[in-house]
Amino acid sequence: MTILEVNNIEKKFGKLVAVKDISVTIPEGQIRGLIGPNGSGKTTTFHLISGFLKPTSGEVKFRGARITGKAPHRIAKKGLVRTFQLTSVYRDMSVRENVHMGHHIHAGRTTSETEQNSKFPSVSSIEDSTSWILEFMGLSSESEAPARMLPAGMQRVLSIATALAVRPKLLMLDEPLAGLNPTEKSNVAQKISSLRDHGITILLVEHDVRSVLSICDQITVINFGEKIAEGNADEITSNPSVIEAYLGKAESYNA
């Protein structure tokens, strides 16, 4: 079943065409990577899907319903939640308070009103759900520390944990591995895979090609705002236009 359908979206900033006619379809339960060289339009595409920017034309459908141009908080309520490129946490709140705040849309609701994901415990109590997520993401031991005191890798994990509190069906991660050391990278990558195993579809933008190839089921490559290739890791790495656009010239790649 398709969870996200992006049809011919385009975004112009004045005369500059940042995203040109991109279409992407993501089936449920996949980890999809979105890669491309610097300035290729990845982050703009991300903003267009999550509602932080309105497309000039085209449409975005989430679970069959059109969400184009809706406010981001409305899109989040439908179950499409995104994280940010630079680590984004509530710096002065404790780790637990951050995750607690993530439950905003569940506060004051009864469980029957929020659709549940069978592999994730339901939000019958925000306290229980917060503890469960902290445990699941390996943050329990730091739960009382102020978020700003955590190392970069942990803050990244915390921003994913906060997003999980919303109970997303599709989680969009904007460069979740950027700026992390190798240990932190493999830790976060492992968490992302286990989220998929818990029934959450993932779309991630990443700069670090090696980790994208290892964790994504399918990869979409864009360059100059256009989609140039789509497929699994093998198909992408052997695609000449991808090699040329992203990994460098064919000769130097083979050498």
Place this chain on the structure above:
Amino acid sequence: MTIAQFITSTPRRFVYACIGTAIAAPLLVALPHALSSYWQSVLVIFTLNAIMIMGYRLITTMGGWSFSHVATAGLGAYTTAILMTLEVPWSFWITLFLGAGIAGLFALLIAYPVLRTRHYYFFLSTFAAGEALRQGYIQFKGITGGGFGIAFIPRPEGFLGIDFDTTMGFYYLALTAALIIWLLLYRFDLSRLGRTIKAVAANEELSESIGINTWGHRTLPFVLGSVIAGFAGSLSANFNGTINPMDFGSILMFKLVAAAIVGGVSTFFGPILGLLYLTALEEAFRTWAEWVPLLWGASVIAVLMLWSGGLEMAVIRGFKLLKAFLLNRNSNHSAKTLDS
């Protein structure tokens, strides 16, 4: 909800606040009896400004420092002044709530443009909106009396044996309003809604991404804070008996902003503490009044340079030291008893 549930669901700090208020209230009621009529007036004006700054602090929780607060308060004042000086004067109590409502409505109208701006731009855009409003008070002479303003605003009818025509009687009115507003706003500050507003101020993008309606959570404190301002404006017009556009200019606005900086805004009591400091300074230098603005300005700069966080942080640090000292003494004491 049973009463027991209500009590357990109430934040503990609010319960303490209620107890503290109950203890302080008789002292505050007795206070004017010990004061000369001059100091009674100072006390009333301080109380009205305290209401104003509680509303101002509510606005700062959404991350923006408004400069239209005092001009907005003017809407409450003019509503009361105009309606109470008609041939068939309106009841003060109706104009009080109507004025607060009009101030809130004005905030709601300017919210769309000014809340699109952030930081300095928010400060500048609210300054422009406030100044435009104040110019309105001057220009629409037919309704507002122009630069001369409106005089002979009557005080409300007394009740329960309290005569609002006296300064002391009016003080009780202002005090009652201030205590009610303080308890309501403090409860609001501790509520989930209050916390969410602060979360939006701390990180707007993140808040939006987890499904918080950030627009609504910025507009609400701006409008509610303005309602409080209108309330205070209406009361002060009534207390002074006369208003003119100068009353709602940048001098009072600067005093509020300075109080918020000197006192700090991370706690509820910070701005009130700042206001108390500025008022004390003003009264101490009453015979050298020309020095007062200079001293206020110097205080603001000194706090920003030496003591960011303001007086509230000094108080909090003081309490922590006191607590540590007491705990230490207790443990020393128990150590001694163990020795013997």
